[in-house]
Amino acid sequence: MSAISGGVMDLVRDDLRGFAGYSSARRAGVSGSIWLNANESAWRNPADSTVGANRYPDPQPAALRERLAGLYGVRAAQVLIGRGSDEAIDLLxxxxxxxxxxxxLVAPPVFGMYAVSARLQGARLVELPLRDGAGGFSLDLQAVADAAVSSGAKLVFLCSPANPTGQAIAPADLLALARRLAGRCLLVVDEAxxxxxxxxSVAGWIDEQPNLAVLRTLSKAHALAAARIGCLLAAPELVELxxxxxxxxxLPSPSVQLALAGLSDAALAQTRGRVLTVRAERERLRHELPSCPGVLRVYPSQGNYLLARFEDAGAAFARLLAAGVVVRDMRASPQLGDALRLSIGSPGENDALLAALQAGRAAA
Structure with a gap:
């Protein structure tokens, strides 16, 4: 490990700063043609004709690491690949x-895994609620800085675009917050x-502001949710730790192979086209949903979802389920007792969503 001398590594637990972890057979840095160092089977499983799953995978495959670094505009040394973003949250x-x-510190209503990981670790959870205003939800970043400093927070998790509320934070504002928190805590921006x-993205500022880290995932726009591939972009010394x-x-070998294929130039071109479709459909739904019976408010969104408030969210949820349309019930979340989150599907799926909600007019 690199020498630890100030900076972001001062935020790491004292007892882990020299932690070497487990040195697996694939981290030994050796190569050869006959592998007898990991107690693996010398034969492939009878059902395995392509993967070679009898051998342990590379913990951080270089080809995928380089590809992700290029995709997100960072250096490979700044990339830690893991099982979705969830693993990186837990590790941090x-x-x-x-x-x-x-x-x-978190800003609810927001993605629940930040709080889950904090609870499992026995870390105190500091909550600074979002503010619901005429333009949608927003966050007072000065209040975030003050609360982080006063509470002695080691981590601030901010989601941008925010899940489930949809708003995004300007990179300049996030960078200013990271500067305010330098030497005190790590600002983690979840860009799922x-x-x-x-x-x-703010990932390009990590070299300048090493107490800034970014979460990315292949589960959403890249349509690889089942592959469970995500990454943390952070200072190299933190990645190493x-x-x-x-x-x-x-990282299972089949997931790595699928990720590399899904990040080919041809696949990325198709992904960009699908993202444009989702953005167009998001705006179509945002304008058409308010005309559906029982819809009180639809929030603007920078994600692939919309948050909507209903006169009777329970009845709307049940009506959608009866039509085979499954949305996310947000009623247990703070400030969202009348809300549902609607993912943006294909045009046909979105039409079915609207039709199911419009059916409430006939039933009324």
Whole structure:
């Protein structure tokens, strides 16, 4: 590991700063043609004709790491690949937060895994609620900075575009927040839905502001949710430390192969076209949903979803289910007791959503 001398590594738990983790057979840095160092089977499974699943996979495959680095505009040394974004969230909380002492700051209503990981680690959870205004939900970043400093938070998780509320934060504002928090905590910007947003990524600022980290995933725009491939973009020394905290073989070979194929130039061209379709459909639904019976408000969104409030969200949810349309019930979330989150589907699926909601007019 690189020498730890100030900067972002000062935020890591003292007892983990020299942690070397488990040295697996694939991290030994050796090569050969006869592999007898990992107690694997010398034969493939009878059903395996292509993958070679009898051998353990590379923990951080170089080809995929380079491809992701190019996709997100960073260096390969700044990329930690994991099992979706969830693994990176968990690793960050475990590596930076001492149970019962350190805090994690979140801005609800927001993606629930930040709070889940904090609870599992025994970290204090500091919540600074979003504000619901005429233009949609927003966050007071000065209040975030003040709350993070006063609570001694080690991690601030901000989702941009935010899930489920849809708003995005300007990169300049995020960079200013990271500067305010330098030396105190790590600002983690979750850009899971970044491909659908008008706002550019902040990943290019990591070198300048090493207490800034970014979460990305192939689960959304790249249509690889089942492959479970996500990554953390962060300072190389933090990536190296978290790799030592990660499970020995986090990336199944079939998932890696699928990810590489899904990030080919041809696949990326199709993905960009589909993103444009989703953005157009998102705006179509945002304008058509308010005419559906019982819809009170539809929030603007930078993601591939819309948050909507209903006169009777339970009845709307049941009516959609009866039509075979499954949406996300948000009623248990703070400030969202009358809301549903509607993912943007294909044009035909979106038509079915609208038709099911319009059916409420005939039933009324």
């Amino acid at each position: 909380v475990r590596a930076l937060c001492r149970p019962g002492e350190d805090a994690v 839905y970044g491909e659908y947003s008008d706002q550019p 978290l790799r030592n905290c990660q499970a020995p073989y986090p």
